Amino acid sequence: MELYKKSAAELSALIKNKSCSVEEATKSVMDRITQVENKVDAYITICEQDALTKAREVDEKIAKGEELHPLAGIPIGIKDNISTKGILTSSASKMLSNYIPPYNATVIDKINSAHMIITGKTNLDEFAMGSTTETSYYKPTKNPHNLAKTPGGSSGGSAAAVSAGQAVLSLGSDTGGSIRTPAAFCGVVGLKPTYGAVSRFGLIALASSLDQIGPIGRTVTDVAMLYSLICGHDNMDATTKNIKHGDYAKNLSSDIRNISIGIPTEYFNLDLNDEVRDSITKAIKKYEELGCNIKEISLSSNEYALPTYQIISAAEASSNLGRYDGVKFGYRSSDYANLNEMYVNTRSEAFGDEVKSRILLGTFALSAQGYNDYYYKAKLMQQQISSEFTEAFNECDAILTPTTLTSAFDLGTDAIGDADSCTVAANLAGLPAINLPCGLDSDSMPIGMQIIGKKFDEQTILNIAFAYENACGIVNMPEIV
Amino acid sequence: MQINIDQTSKLAMLKIDKSKYEQLQNKLTSILKSVDEMPRMTEDLKVLDADNPMELREDIPIDDKDRLSRDELLSNAPQVQAGCLVVPKIVE
Amino acid sequence: MNDYEIVVGLEVHAELSTESKMYCNCKNEFGLEVNTRVCPICMALPGALPTLNKTAVDYAVMMGHALNCKINSVSKQDRKNYFYPDLPKAYQISQAEVPVCEDGHLDIVVDGEVRSIGITRIHIEEDAGKLLHDDSFDGSLVDCNRGGVPLIEIVSEPDIRSSAEAKAFLDMIKLTLQYLDISDCKMQEGSIRCDVNVSVRKKGQKEFGTRCEMKNVNSFSAAVRGIEYEAKRQIELIEAGGTIEQETRRWDDVKGESITLRTKEDAHDYRYFPEPDLLTIVIPDEKIAELKKRLPELPSKKMLHYMIDLGISQTEAMLLVESDDKSKMFDECESLGATPNAVLNWVLGDISKYMNESGKSIFDTHLTSEKLCELISLIEAKTISNAAGRVVFEELLQRDIDIKTIIEEKGLAQISDKDALLEIARKVIEDNAQSVADYNNGKTNALGYLVGQCMKASKGKANPSMMKELILSLIE
Ligand SMILES: [Mg+2]
Numbered sequence A: 001m002e003l004y005k006k007s008a009a010e011l012s013a014l015i016k017n018k019s020c021s022v023e024e025a026t027k028s029v030m031d032r033i034t035q036v037e038n039k040v041d042a043y044i045t046i047c048e049q050d051a052l053t054k055a056r057e058v059d060e061k062i063a064k065g066e067e068l069h070p071l072a073g074i075p076i077g078i079k080d081n082i083s084t085k086g087i088l089t090s091s092a093s094k095m096l097s098n099y100i101p102p103y104n105a106t107v108i109d110k111i112n113s114a115h116m117i118i119t120g121k122t123n124l125d126e127f128a129m130g131s132t133t134e135t136s137y138y139k140p141t142k143n144p145h146n147l148a149k150t151p152g153g154s155s156g157g158s159a160a161a162v163s164a165g166q167a168v169l170s171l172g173s174d175t176g177g178s179i180r181t182p183a184a185f186c187g188v189v190g191l192k193p194t195y196g197a198v199s200r201f202g203l204i205a206l207a208s209s210l211d212q213i214g215p216i217g218r219t220v221t222d223v224a225m226l227y228s229l230i231c232g233h234d235n236m237d238a239t240t241k242n243i244k245h246g247d248y249a250k251n252l253s254s255d256i257r258n259i260s261i262g263i264p265t266e267y268f269n270l271d272l273n274d275e276v277r278d279s280i281t282k283a284i285k286k287y288e289e290l291g292c293n294i295k296e297i298s299l300s301s302n303e304y305a306l307p308t309y310q311i312i313s314a315a316e317a318s319s320n321l322g323r324y325d326g327v328k329f330g331y332r333s334s335d336y337a338n339l340n341e342m343y344v345n346t347r348s349e350a351f352g353d354e355v356k357s358r359i360l361l362g363t364f365a366l367s368a369q370g371y372n373d374y375y376y377k378a379k380l381m382q383q384q385i386s387s388e389f390t391e392a393f394n395e396c397d398a399i400l401t402p403t404t405l406t407s408a409f410d411l412g413t414d415a416i417g418d419a420d421s422c423t424v425a426a427n428l429a430g431l432p433a434i435n436l437p438c439g440l441d442s443d444s445m446p447i448g449m450q451i452i453g454k455k456f457d458e459q460t461i462l463n464i465a466f467a468y469e470n471a472c473g474i475v476n477m478p479e480i481v
Numbered sequence B: 001m002q003i004n005i006d007q008t009s010k011l012a013m014l015k016i017d018k019s020k021y022e023q024l025q026n027k028l029t030s031i032l033k034s035v036d037e038m039p040r041m042t043e044d045l046k047v048l049d050a051d052n053p054m055e056l057r058e059d060i061p062i063d064d065k066d067r068l069s070r071d072e073l074l075s076n077a078p079q080v081q082a083g084c085l086v087v088p089k090i091v092e
Numbered sequence C: 001m002n003d004y005e006i007v008v009g010l011e012v013h014a015e016l017s018t019e020s021k022m023y024c025n026c027k028n029e030f031g032l033e034v035n036t037r038v039c040p041i042c043m044a045l046p047g048a049l050p051t052l053n054k055t056a057v058d059y060a061v062m063m064g065h066a067l068n069c070k071i072n073s074v075s076k077q078d079r080k081n082y083f084y085p086d087l088p089k090a091y092q093i094s095q096a097e098v099p100v101c102e103d104g105h106l107d108i109v110v111d112g113e114v115r116s117i118g119i120t121r122i123h124i125e126e127d128a129g130k131l132l133h134d135d136s137f138d139g140s141l142v143d144c145n146r147g148g149v150p151l152i153e154i155v156s157e158p159d160i161r162s163s164a165e166a167k168a169f170l171d172m173i174k175l176t177l178q179y180l181d182i183s184d185c186k187m188q189e190g191s192i193r194c195d196v197n198v199s200v201r202k203k204g205q206k207e208f209g210t211r212c213e214m215k216n217v218n219s220f221s222a223a224v225r226g227i228e229y230e231a232k233r234q235i236e237l238i239e240a241g242g243t244i245e246q247e248t249r250r251w252d253d254v255k256g257e258s259i260t261l262r263t264k265e266d267a268h269d270y271r272y273f274p275e276p277d278l279l280t281i282v283i284p285d286e287k288i289a290e291l292k293k294r295l296p297e298l299p300s301k302k303m304l305h306y307m308i309d310l311g312i313s314q315t316e317a318m319l320l321v322e323s324d325d326k327s328k329m330f331d332e333c334e335s336l337g338a339t340p341n342a343v344l345n346w347v348l349g350d351i352s353k354y355m356n357e358s359g360k361s362i363f364d365t366h367l368t369s370e371k372l373c374e375l376i377s378l379i380e381a382k383t384i385s386n387a388a389g390r391v392v393f394e395e396l397l398q399r400d401i402d403i404k405t406i407i408e409e410k411g412l413a414q415i416s417d418k419d420a421l422l423e424i425a426r427k428v429i430e431d432n433a434q435s436v437a438d439y440n441n442g443k444t445n446a447l448g449y450l451v452g453q454c455m456k457a458s459k460g461k462a463n464p465s466m467m468k469e470l471i472l473s474l475i476e
């Protein structure tokens, strides 16, 4: 039985009715990692021994008849910018290539208390800055559907691992599309939750006002299960909202009749690849068949979302990354004669080019010279973009767009700057958005659509995705060649 | 507008390789240009969101037995001496 | 020098005596072993996030009320970015745009005149860690225990016109913090510190001169010295034909001089922006009102009453206001109608001495304000002498007993009967002929000796002023 191919829901049922043990499931995933990791490079750290030990412990609990969480025993990969106590958490940077956190992120505590099995820490763009995983200090991750292509980023390792069967589920983080873009490129489901739905405590910050941790899985049900586990108010994160969350998986419904889906014309005026356009158009037709009301809507400021995002995220990042100074943790240059040289050499030697360029942009945007014309102007535009969404949601329940302009492109392509142009607006407005596979292109590369919802209305976009998935199926796990 | 890389990198505690100046300058300039071309929303920025108040933390200190030890907290520090972090000598 | 006016604005940082730190639940305690009051949050470990201490906000609002500020029911926090080893995050969480309190004033009395000093704002922020320098070691050491301790920063308007006003202002800020019981105010532990902005201008000139900011002023007396030094430096420079450059200077209290820390050109660009890890601070109006009700009677109001209404000197008024016990005893006696000066003498004299020596509160003894008033009126009515009054006072500290009983028990009633006193006087003159002769030869202090002998003979009960008059009438 190739257990690594099972969805979390299937595996959970098998474990529950004792058709397989957690150890067997874990071993199957670990063997798959051994088999394909040298091709995919999804992981920075693989926790094989810990995972197997943990798996046996969970089996013992099951043997004792303990009532466990439905996700107990499910192997999960964790993006390497989420703090795991005692396990290297590098954020794919030379700066943190020796950093072992003494504490767990809140989401890790939740995963541990549900007795999920952590397979390892997945690769990403350095400090989550990128859309291809190529800015990783360690290595680029490859797209399991075609090893010459990028898996997308920054949660490229998390999406590739799930796509390739090297994890059943994974956690990513999304600041401007970092869950949805790689999910689209790798043909998996990825949810960026509403800002404030999931605790960021322990997530190594890129841009604090935009970052959210979210689930990646091969099915909508799996994503809903993991989201239900990780969401909720946290005393350690003042930006989490204290609202009641239901069980998103149990409440999944494929009856989406009379749901109205807005189609923002502006997204289709973008430089969209024809095959992507065709797939999305077909998906919209499918939704009509499923009984949805399709409405054309306008999000006219979307064309400014990308520069707005670039300024705000860089500004916050420049401040968030000040703490990497060679004093408390991480890398320290060995070449310095005084404090200033230690700061400058440490940071210049250990940050990659992309990180440096964003720090410079952000530092400038917040400086006396740049504040009004760049940071403040971008904040004004962010406000405009948000209010356009609020207006749009008076007319529809959810908004459907492409996730990316193209399918995955070749590694080494000078990273297409516009990779995030469909995804950043949801972050700027703090809205939940999901990527759902909606077909393959002529090269058999996955295409993704994005469904954006109202704040804290993850259930609606999960249902919309669930209905489509029920009708059209999921992407087959690729042969890794 | 252009970014003065010397000045900005000094603020950011970074040293930029001269060989990378041009490429970097082009990249940053193109982002700034797209912001320059963006319309400026005249509406005032709402800096205070009273509808989204923050829950404050009760003033209760952590129990000594629950806190991380100094060794754990300093375990990642590049240089430690007498329970302190060490930095190059600062002359005041 | 006299043609110039000094203009001073102050920024006072006060550590709040909360149980936990501002943004994490580490204990807020002073003087512990290095780096034992730290956690991932105040050490700025990757991924750690701040949460704001409710009590710190309450304390800031209380101080705002005490300084007559407008309290902002909605405010926010900002990041102030700069690199320094005592600041692990490389930014301080502070308030830039919208502080908790704005637009207040504090009244002080200097040279018998009331001065109202404007308060620009009071905001909350976090303290930095400490750098330790040890000559035996090639490097500096960082202790983060103080990092994240809650601070309020109180910023005054440039309304202060002399070092004496600055001192009175600082004293009153400190007293107010103590009255509210929101800060330990231990100067030696650095729990209150201030930055001083000084400029000078020709008297009558409307515009302000260019100001210099002085850092590292670690005591109020240093603030006085620093202001005087800085004003003198600026005046001399202007008089010599120079101009003042806006700059930040560092006060060296040991050398008694300030030196340039940075000029306007290398002024920091702190890149303030809204703290994205925290949301808006919303304090409901009912809460603001409730915190106002918590205020005790404020020291500035008391100072004004003592100095302006009662004419008590600055030093003595300060001595009263600084001590809860002394001002309480004084106020009670005053409201019972006792002569303020007499009460003041007792409170700042014997009561103060008792409290210092015993380390106890006067309210833990059997002395009450009613008894002190009775004692004062008995002395004023000359029923007992001052000396006898002291004896009564000592008894009242120890025993719950009424004054009449003490006077009877100890036979302390003063003799004011002229015949009885005359008899004593005649006897003393007879026995001390030499002193009488001395007095008549111009040695006036012989009179004191004679009166003293009379007092002794009366076992201290004679009315000393009557005694003196009688002696004089007999020997002149
Ligand atoms: Mg300050």
Ligand SMILES: [Zn+2]
Binding pocket: C021, C024, C025, C026, C037, C038, C039, C040, C041, C042, C043, C148
């Ligand atoms: Zn702490």
